[in-house]
Amino acid sequence: MHKSPVKLILLSLCFPGLMLAPVLAQSVVAADGRVGTPMNAPLASTVAPVPTAPTADTPNMTSYILGPEDLITVRVFAADDIPDKPAQIDNNGSVTLPMIGSVHAAGLTVEQFQANLVTAYKKYFKDPQVTVQVNEFHSQPVSVAGNVTTPGVVQLKGNRNLMEVIGQAGGLRADAGDTVLITRNLSDEGAIPVQGAFTDPSGKYSIAHINIRSVMSGKDPQGNILIKPHDVITVNRARMVYVLGNVTRPGGYVMSENETMSVTQAVALAGGWDKTAALSSARILRADGGAQREQIPLNVKKIMENKSPDLELRPDDIVYVPNSLGKQMGARGLEAAIGLGTGVLIWR
Numbered sequence: 001m002h003k004s005p006v007k008l009i010l011l012s013l014c015f016p017g018l019m020l021a022p023v024l025a026q027s028v029v030a031a032d033g034r035v036g037t038p039m040n041a042p043l044a045s046t047v048a049p050v051p052t053a054p055t056a057d058t059p060n061m062t063s064y065i066l067g068p069e070d071l072i073t074v075r076v077f078a079a080d081d082i083p084d085k086p087a088q089i090d091n092n093g094s095v096t097l098p099m100i101g102s103v104h105a106a107g108l109t110v111e112q113f114q115a116n117l118v119t120a121y122k123k124y125f126k127d128p129q130v131t132v133q134v135n136e137f138h139s140q141p142v143s144v145a146g147n148v149t150t151p152g153v154v155q156l157k158g159n160r161n162l163m164e165v166i167g168q169a170g171g172l173r174a175d176a177g178d179t180v181l182i183t184r185n186l187s188d189e190g191a192i193p194v195q196g197a198f199t200d201p202s203g204k205y206s207i208a209h210i211n212i213r214s215v216m217s218g219k220d221p222q223g224n225i226l227i228k229p230h231d232v233i234t235v236n237r238a239r240m241v242y243v244l245g246n247v248t249r250p251g252g253y254v255m256s257e258n259e260t261m262s263v264t265q266a267v268a269l270a271g272g273w274d275k276t277a278a279l280s281s282a283r284i285l286r287a288d289g290g291a292q293r294e295q296i297p298l299n300v301k302k303i304m305e306n307k308s309p310d311l312e313l314r315p316d317d318i319v320y321v322p323n324s325l326g327k328q329m330g331a332r333g334l335e336a337a338i339g340l341g342t343g344v345l346i347w348r
Contacts, residue, residue, distance in 0.1 A: 062111040064158045067139025067229075068093055072105070076121055077129035086135050099124055110134065142227055144169040146235035147176035156229055163215065165227045166235070174346040177238040178213045178257045182231055189228040211257075240346070241313045243270035245321035246277035251345035255315060262310045263303060266319050269347065276323040279304075284311070285318040293318070 066072070068091045075084045082098045089095045093106025100120045105113050114132050121128040137155035142165055145151050149170025156165070162180065166172060184192050184206045191197055197208035212235070214220035227233070239255040248271025255261055263284075273279060279301040285293040300321065302308035313319070 061158055064110050064134060066105045066108055066113055068106055069138035070134060071136035073133045073135055075131045079125060140229035143232045147173045147237050148235050149173060160227055161224045162227055163224050175238050177236040178211050179236050180210045180212045181234040182208045184228060184231050188230060194225060239315035241266050242318045244318060246274050246323045247321055248272055251347050253347050261313050264310050266313055273321055278322050278324045282321045285320060287316055
């Protein structure tokens with residue numbers, strides 16, 4: 001059945017819109033090139049590719065070190081008497097296999113374990129061909145906390161660097177800071193091999209701060225270190241200033257490390273104000289350690305006319321520019337918007 005020309009034209013007009021809709025919903029691009037991302041959304045550019053499920057036959061898996069609770073499958077070619085059922089390595093590091101019984105596996109690489117099995121099965125087969133596949137990884141946990149998309153415990157699957165492990169945790173969130181804190185047990189893996197690493201007061205842990213942005217930009221590729229089992233990775237939250245109210249691009253603006261930001265800089269980043277803004281009635285809402293924020297009167301009009309000093313903002317300050325009808329809006333509504341993170345974009 002042939003479609004009419006009118007139907008074909010309608011379809012060609014509709015489908016591109018449908019394809020673009022999900023892309024447009026993910027981010028907002030400003031005229032100056034800054035990209036705004038919902039606070040809880042991951043940054044696509046920061047998400048390292050997550051490896052596909054590897055098998056023991058791939059080169060990177062032969063070097064994987066087996067450990068307790070790993071689930072493996074041992075296959076002996078042309079040995080019908082040996083079912084290829086998964087078996088779990090017990091807490092003592094051993095696994096029970098058909099015909100040869102209990103065999104120690106923990107601490108051995110997949111390649112070493114395969115070689116040991118070949119020797120063991122030579123008692124029953126001539127020139128046995130043995131393969132080992134890791135079905136589930138449970139023995140090399142790494143804790144990833146802080147401002148990543150899916151914080152929690154991930155399992156190392158062979159050698160993995162810092163960016164790959166952050167990728168396994170879903171990547172950095174839009175409000176992630178520049179610094180990653182890594183904590184490592186000295187008795188297990190030794191000191192973290194980066195400049196500036198130090199030992200904590202207890203003498204049990206090595207601690208290092210790594211600038212993840214420098215790693216991502218290629219300025220510090222050596223900072224993309226190999227992660228070891230039981231490491232703890234904490235991604236700090238970015239230092240931010242919020243600009244809300246009658247501005248072009250309301251939201252949170254990330255402050256880089258050691259960077260300061262003034263009121264005029266923050267308002268400029270927010271695209272300026274619209275014609276209904278009450279510039280003389282703006283205010284800064286500043287956390288002072290109490291239940292409520294301190295309200296600091298802010299006359300943006302006088303600052304722009306050089307009749308008042310340009311105030312320096314602190315991390316987590318909220319600059320609120322009301323309109324001529326909403327000068328009396330309370331601070332609690334603004335606090336709720338920031339606390340919930342609903343509708344607040346993070347601009348970089």
